[in-house]
Structures are given as structure tokens and as C-alpha cells.
Amino acid sequence: MKRLAFILLGxxxxxxSAQSEAPLVKIQHLEKVMQTESDQIQVIxxxxxxxxxxxxxxxxxxxxxxxxxxxxxxxxxVDIDLDPDPDKVYRFVARKKLKSDVVILNxxxxxxxxxxxxxxxxxxxxxxxxxxxSTGKRTFVEKELKEGDLEELIASVKD
Amino acid sequence: xxxxxTMNAVKTIFAIALIAVMTAGRPVxxxxxxxxxxxxxxxxxxxxKTVSLSxxxxxxxxxxxxxxxxxxxxxxxxDRIIALNKKYAPKGFPVITxxxxxxxxxxxxxxxxxxxxxxxxxxDFPYLFDESQEVARAYGATNTPHxxxxxxxxxxxxxxxxxxxxDDNSRNANAVTKRYVEDAVDALLEQKTVPTTRTKAxxxxxxxxxS
Numbered sequence: 001m002k003r004l005a006f007i008l009l010g011x012x013x014x015x016x017s018a019q020s021e022a023p024l025v026k027i028q029h030l031e032k033v034m035q036t037e038s039d040q041i042q043v044i045x046x047x048x049x050x051x052x053x054x055x056x057x058x059x060x061x062x063x064x065x066x067x068x069x070x071x072x073x074x075x076x077x078v079d080i081d082l083d084p085d086p087d088k089v090y091r092f093v094a095r096k097k098l099k100s101d102v103v104i105l106n107x108x109x110x111x112x113x114x115x116x117x118x119x120x121x122x123x124x125x126x127x128x129x130x131x132x133x134s135t136g137k138r139t140f141v142e143k144e145l146k147e148g149d150l151e152e153l154i155a156s157v158k159d
Numbered sequence: 160x161x162x163x164x165t166m167n168a169v170k171t172i173f174a175i176a177l178i179a180v181m182t183a184g185r186p187v188x189x190x191x192x193x194x195x196x197x198x199x200x201x202x203x204x205x206x207x208k209t210v211s212l213s214x215x216x217x218x219x220x221x222x223x224x225x226x227x228x229x230x231x232x233x234x235x236x237x238d239r240i241i242a243l244n245k246k247y248a249p250k251g252f253p254v255i256t257x258x259x260x261x262x263x264x265x266x267x268x269x270x271x272x273x274x275x276x277x278x279x280x281x282x283d284f285p286y287l288f289d290e291s292q293e294v295a296r297a298y299g300a301t302n303t304p305h306x307x308x309x310x311x312x313x314x315x316x317x318x319x320x321x322x323x324x325x326d327d328n329s330r331n332a333n334a335v336t337k338r339y340v341e342d343a344v345d346a347l348l349e350q351k352t353v354p355t356t357r358t359k360a361x362x363x364x365x366x367x368x369x370s
């Protein structure tokens with residue numbers, strides 16, 4: 001029993017330490033993620049804690065992140081656009097025990113950066129960008145994704 | 160008989176293929192561009208009466224805003240929308256807000272909820288229900304809040320002069336540096352060129368039926 005308690009404590013510590021990492025970033029950070037040469041396909045999802053369809057599709061990204069070594073998921077919170085306090089995002093990440101990389105986009109004027117992600121983006125979330133630096137292909141969708149959609153989108157930038 | 164039924168099947172397949180080709184080739188309705196003539200509408204207001212652009216005989220133009228109750232961006236902009244009407248309705252540019260969200264997807268945007276929002280916030284401008292979503296489709300509204308500034312060029316014609324966001328800072332009205340809608344209306348009032356005609360209206364997706 002004592003040993004089990006230690007193991008549980010260990011798990012708690014591991015997950016608790018993983019949760020604290022949701023850095024505030026500027027748009028240049030995302031541009032770097034999009035442009036840097038990588039063996040992995042970059043899957044960049046834009047979401048916010050207030051966005052119900054975003055939260056609904058988050059498990060798809062978590063599953064993808066856990067299942068595929070050739071894919072790197074980055075979950076970009078845009079909460080700061082409405083609320084300067086990132087605490088809500090920290091608490092959400094902790095509660096949902098998110099394992100994918102979470103960053104909080106610290107920008108306020110969307111018209112200054114939104115076209116750098118994709119020209120077709122109207123400015124609503126959820127939105128997802130998939131970039132394959134080895135083929136130079138990219139795809140952008142501005143809608144809630146269903147089971148299987150991500151795999152199809154990834155396949156479309158494969159070769 | 161066998162031959163005939165096969166022929167019918169071939170015809171059916173051909174017809175389906177033809178329809179598929181025709182619909183695939185048809186451009187998707189993308190809504191208005193700057194300079195397009197905005198269609199008038201007849202929509203139900205929260206007071207039970209219907210409202211059309213043509214009701215405003217003395218208007219010089221309109222600030223049409225696709226909005227809703229529930230979107231956090233709509234909430235953030237609510238007081239700014241009220242202020243826009245206070246400032247510009249007396250100058251001939253009244254605010255007209257339209258909610259196109261499907262209440263079966265977003266129950267907080269039902270006609271009843273619209274009424275209580277308009278009442279609690281003392282709306283002195285229309286808050287219309289675009290139940291069929293035809294007006295939002297025709298204008299090409301996608302998000303809330305999504306602004307269309309219309310320039311009334313003659314008694315029966317208004318042209319789209321600005322499409323997009325209200326300003327450049329959603330969370331803090333005091334930190335705004337670019338007032339896109341005000342700049343557009345001011346320019347029209349002074350018969351000058353609108354400085355910025357298009358921005359992206361950051362916000363929530365309009366909740367379309369069956370999507």
C-alpha cells in the first residue's frame with residue numbers, strides 16, 4: 001500500500017510539473033515553429049478556454065500527440081486576446097492534464113498577425129494549421145475536427 | 160425490359176454526375192466585396208416589429224453588425240456597439256444589429272434571450288433575428304461581431320464601404336489604437352476615402368443550421 005502511494009505521488013508530481021509549462025509567446029515563436037526544418041509534421045491548433053467546439057476536439061490532438069512520433073502537436077491558446085490573465089489557461093491545462101505542448105499567444109491586435117498564420121483565416125476558432133517542412137506543404141482548416149480528420153489532413157501534406 | 164432499366168440506370172448516374180460537376184463548378188457564395196450594393200432586408204426586431212434599411216428615410220448610411228448574446232467577443236464589444244449608435248445615429252449612421260445564430264445549436268441566442276439582452280442593456284437600436292440566416296449569407300458574415308458599414312448612395316441603394324472588426328483591441332476599449340468603424344464612418348461623413356476598408360472580424364463563428 002505504501003509503495004502504491006509513492007507511485008501515485010510520483011505520478012502526481014510528474015503531471016503537476018508538466019502542467020506548469022504553458023509559456024507566453026509572441027507570433028514570432030509560432031513563425032519559428034512553422035518555418036524551422038523538422039522531421040516531424042507540425043500540427044498547430046488555435047483554441048481558447050471559452051470555446052466549446054475547441055475543447056470538444058482537444059482529445060483528438062492529445063491522442064495524435066501520444067500516438068505518432070512523426071507528428072508534433074502545439075496547442076495555441078488565444079485566451080489573452082480577451083483576458084490578460086493567463087491563470088485560467090494554466091488551470092485548464094492542469095485540470096485536463098494536457099500532454100501536448102501548450103503555448104499562450106500574447107498578442108492583442110489579431111489583424112497584425114493573423115495573416116502570418118494563414119491568409120484565408122477569418123479569425124474564428126477552432127482553427128488548425130498543418131505544416132510539413134520536408135515537403136513544403138501546408139494545410140489550414142477553420143472548423144471543428146471530427147475523428148479521422150487529422151489523419152487525413154496529415155496525409156494530405158505527406159508527399 | 161432489362162435493356163431499358165440499364166439505360167435508365169445509366170441515365171440516372173449520368174444525371175447525378177452532371178449535377179455533381181455543375182455544383183462543383185459553381186463558385187461558393189462569398190458575400191459582399193467593398194463597393195457591392197447591399198441588399199435590403201425585412202427582419203423581426205426584439206420589439207416584435209420588422210425593420211428594413213428603407214425604414215430609415217433620413218439615414219446617410221448604416222452600421223450593420225452581425226452579433227449575438229453568447230460569444231465572448233460580442234460581450235467584450237457590447238458597450239462599444241451601444242456607444243457607436245449613441246455617437247453615429249444622430250449623424251445619420253444608425254447601428255442595426257442582427258443575430259443569425261441557430262438557437263438549436265446556441266440556445267443562449269434564441270429570440271427570447273435576444274429580447275432580454277436588448278432590455279437589460281437598454282438597446283436604442285434594432286436587434287434583429289435572421290432566423291433563415293439568408294441575410295448573413297448574402298452579406299457574407301462569418302463571425303460575431305462582424306461589421307458592415309453601408310454608404311447610402313441614393314434613396315434605394317446602399318454600397319458596402321467597410322467590412323470587418325470594430326477596432327484593434329478586443330479586450331480593452333481604452334487600449335484601442337485603430338478605430339476601424341469610426342474611421343470609416345467619419346470618412347463617409349466628410350465624403351473622403353475610407354482609410355481601411357477591410358479587416359478580419361475576430362470572434363466566434365456564426366452557428367449555421369445543420370453544420
